[in-house]
Amino acid sequence: DGGITQSPKYLFRKEGQNVTLSCEQNLNHDAMYWYRQDPGQGLRLIYYSQIVNDFQKGDIAEGYSVSREKKESFPLTVTSAQKNPTAFYLCASSLGGASTDTQYFGPGTRLTVL
Amino acid sequence: GNSVTQMEGPVTLSEEAFLTINCTYTATGYPSLFWYVQYPGEGLQLLLKATKADDKGSNKGFEATYRKETTSFHLEKGSVQVSDSAVYFCALSDIDDSGTYKYIFGTGTRLKVLA
Numbered sequence: 001d002g003g004i005t006q007s008p009k010y011l012f013r014k015e016g017q018n019v020t021l022s023c024e025q026n027l028n029h030d031a032m033y034w035y036r037q038d039p040g041q042g043l044r045l046i047y048y049s050q051i052v053n054d055f056q057k058g059d060i061a062e063g064y065s066v067s068r069e070k071k072e073s074f075p076l077t078v079t080s081a082q083k084n085p086t087a088f089y090l091c092a093s094s095l096g097g098a099s100t101d102t103q104y105f106g107p108g109t110r111l112t113v114l
Numbered sequence: 115g116n117s118v119t120q121m122e123g124p125v126t127l128s129e130e131a132f133l134t135i136n137c138t139y140t141a142t143g144y145p146s147l148f149w150y151v152q153y154p155g156e157g158l159q160l161l162l163k164a165t166k167a168d169d170k171g172s173n174k175g176f177e178a179t180y181r182k183e184t185t186s187f188h189l190e191k192g193s194v195q196v197s198d199s200a201v202y203f204c205a206l207s208d209i210d211d212s213g214t215y216k217y218i219f220g221t222g223t224r225l226k227v228l229a
Contacts, residue, residue: 041221042203094215103217105150
């Protein structure tokens with residue numbers, strides 16, 4: 001089955017640690033996205049990537065980093081510089097060529113800072 | 115910049131009631147408009163979309179019409195079920211300076227349907 005997988009489902013981090021969230025897709029999509037979801041704030045864009053080895057900052061990129069070494073993978077690292085990282089993180093992908101493209105979402109990773 | 119505004123929730127309805135969730139947008143150009151649904155603890159799923167003015171998107175009894183004159187894309191369903199309880203997000207497509215498409219989401223509206 002084609003789709004997007006995110007791992008782990010739940011992640012706990014101690015203050016001062018970096019953690020990496022995995023996102024893999026087998027839909028052969030060019031574009032991939034990372035969002036952060038907090039209660040009452042909807043989805044906020046962290047980073048997005050149209051092609052391999054290229055990515056752009058979204059609205060809240062500070063304290064996060066990404067890489068896009070393979071078309072199917074777009075891992076997100078939450079660094080110790082992110083002041084309030086506890087949130088639900090969603091990865092998405094789309095074909096990437098048109099404004100009409102549908103985004104497909106993974107099941108999410110819930111990150112909690114202890 | 116482009117933006118999406120949707121009505122705040124929660125919206126609580128009895129089963130078989132009529133549903134309207136308002137969504138208005140601000141955009142330059144001609145974006146596509148989307149409604150996504152999120153069930154508890156899950157990612158978002160596309161519910162319906164419309165790609166140009168006067169288009170009507172529909173799926174599972176839900177409908178929304180792309181109204182350019184009122185910059186709106188309100189979600190409607192004639193008879194809701196308990197299983198429709200979820201959070202609904204309105205979104206539009208946007209393009210950045212490098213020509214890459216991205217999406218802007220509203221804050222979401224929680225719907226609770228009572229049996």
